[in-house]
Amino acid sequence: MTCKTLLTRMSRYIDGDLEEELCVQLKKHLRGCDRCKIVFDTTRRTIGFYRAGKPYEIPRGVHARLQRALRRQWKSSSQKKSSRA
């Protein structure tokens, strides 16, 4: 699984809506990729915050906005010199 694939599957994984096989691949990728792990932790916290703080479900579109924001963040951090190629 590539970093890009992980980002597109992440919210479904957090929702528990991802195929078993992809879950395994995603977890495997997270173990070996610090950058994705940080993004994943941030996303999980953000979604957890929404769930804990609001009595209603995450509005449609939040996932998409979040992913776009994270992708930008990932892109800018990947432009810096990283220890991981």
Ligand SMILES: [Zn+2]
């Ligand atoms: Zn990655």
